[in-house]
Amino acid sequence: KAGVTQTPRYLIKTRGQQVTLSCSPISGHRSVSWYQQTPGQGLQFLFEYFSETQRNKGNFPGRFSGRQFSNSRSEMNVSTLELGDSALYLCASSLGPWTGQRKLFFGSGTQLSVL
């Protein structure tokens, strides 16, 4: 069974641009969560999608958005990039959003650098 796939692996953007990251979950997993990882802040929860609906959202500005498609694949978008958005963006999938299905499986992440 293939794992969580994230594309692209690396991205370099400049301030003010926007970026879209893609995530394909493990087959059969319907929940997709996104995390931002930086050396200083660790893993910060961005949002979670289940059945094409955002179920939960972290404390990030509205520049960060996401969506989920009917095949459970998900994308996240960051508009008007800032230098502080440079981070590793991790996608994780799970069977569902409830406690018994909360075991997350992570992709390798997209390393975003904003210049």
Added chain:
Amino acid sequence: GESVGLHLPTLSVQEGDNSIINCAYSNSASDYFIWYKQESGKGPQFIIDIRSNMDKRQGQRVTVLLNKTVKHLSLQIAATQPGDSAVYFCAENISSGANSKLTFGKGITLSVRP
């Protein structure tokens, strides 16, 4: 802010020794806990989990202990190997109605000396 924290940022152990990584959590409503291992250039990898109705759970060379009285979680690695060198994260799940969220600690680096 994060409710899950780790006592030490780094841990250095001799190959073959047992490792103990500790984690404190502050939310007594947390009902599920997971330990993850992250190697350089990779995403976090699931190690072991435990529900709040359990005190101990064992896996292959790893044991997780949960002490709800003092809100403490620990990961024990037996016979630590060089391949165990990585950053370890504890995570707690808090359920609120139909929603739940997994919150991660900052991470601790385990370094295995040959």
